[in-house]
Amino acid sequence: MARPWRIDFEGAYYHILSRGNERREIFYDDTDRGSFLDVLGEMSERFNVEIFAFVLMPNHYHLLLRTLEANLSRAMQWFGVTYTRRFNNRHDRCGHLFQGRFRSLLVENDAYAVQLSLYIHRNPLRAGLVRRLADYKWSSYPVYAYGRKGPPWLRTDLILSHFKGKDPRKAYREKVQAYADEEKRLWESLRHGMILGSEKFVEDIRGRFADVPVNREKPEQKNVLGKLDPAKILALASKVFHWDPGCLEGSRRLYGVDRENRDLVVYFLWRNGAYRNAEIGRIFGMGYSSVSHIARRMKEEITKNPSAAAKYEKLEEQFKM
Structure with missing residues (x-):
């Protein structure tokens, strides 16, 4: 809990x-x-x-x-x-x-x-x-x-x-x-x-608390703070990953590090809890079922991959979670 x-x-x-x-x-x-x-x-x-x-x-x-x-x-x-x-x-x-x-x-x-x-x-x-x-x-x-x-x-x-x-x-x-x-x-x-x-x-x-993202596991936080602007999330994420956030938008196929970075942001938005899967999917040009798949995969990946875990931790720190 x-x-x-x-x-x-x-x-x-x-x-x-x-x-x-x-x-x-x-x-x-x-x-x-x-x-x-x-x-x-x-x-x-x-x-x-x-x-x-x-x-x-x-x-x-x-x-x-x-x-x-x-x-x-x-x-x-x-x-x-x-x-x-x-x-x-x-x-x-x-x-x-x-x-x-x-x-x-x-x-x-x-x-x-x-x-x-x-x-x-x-x-x-x-x-x-x-x-x-x-x-x-x-x-x-x-x-x-x-x-x-x-x-x-x-x-x-x-x-x-x-x-x-x-x-x-x-x-x-x-x-x-x-x-x-x-x-x-x-x-x-x-x-x-x-x-x-x-x-x-x-x-x-x-x-x-405008810069604090909402955790989907804490509905009372979601009720008070509401949604975070996706563009702001992508802009702040770019400070962690050191790339143009525009590469994450749309249906562009990504590989390697770019794909992992995008999937970390997808998981971050999913865990944030303020957006439905379909809304997250529209930001990244994917279906809501893909969002669920990525979220499940990255949740497990973070527990096994120290590099991914370190990047996700930096992403959380950027938002002062």
Whole structure:
């Protein structure tokens, strides 16, 4: 199974969710919960990650964070592995603790982050764990709402700055209490299953990642970025192969190195996933069945032929995959 595509850049906000394997508990007691928060603080310092909100539920957790470096996957991988190792060591167990990879939603800005903090903090109430959120210990809500002492790495100033007046904490409490009716509207701004924000923000993301080709094994990436211009792909490929990209177009018969280079580009477009086989075939003057044949052959060739693999790797590097 392909790894999910992560939209990664400096200063990006994310909502993170991860569940226990087979929806089992990821905390057995308060010592585990304390260990989880310790590891979270270590991750924050080690990877330069700002954490704005958290809630620890019996079999999953939510985080609201911002990566000051483009390192979400590295940070969360380290976090998951480290907490799992400590949990397993303490309980004399082995194996996976979390269900697959974590889920991340890219969040447009701090205004959306405010809404997410309300959603995250209401989790224990929605799950029926408490009747009053103030009674739930393993959440950042008491820090926001009542100024209780929280972890030193928790940032509350950004969210609270959106609540004006003499008592921002009281305003925050009142907003959380009234948020039940507004919660559904938050998810109306969910775009392509992975971006929480406006359509303009999606367009900004497309512009930011315009040179990144789409991987057919990652449909969420295809949905966001769309198609790459074939002429641009051929032009960039010419920088790798050092020939005129015009020789690849049309029905011209190719031999030797030229044929291998063309077939590598065909495979690249096929794996890119944004084009149907018939569309790729029209670019190169061949039928859709030939595209399928070439794709299968080159996929195997790359695993056996170091020269072809090296050229394909350079092709991927050219597009910053």
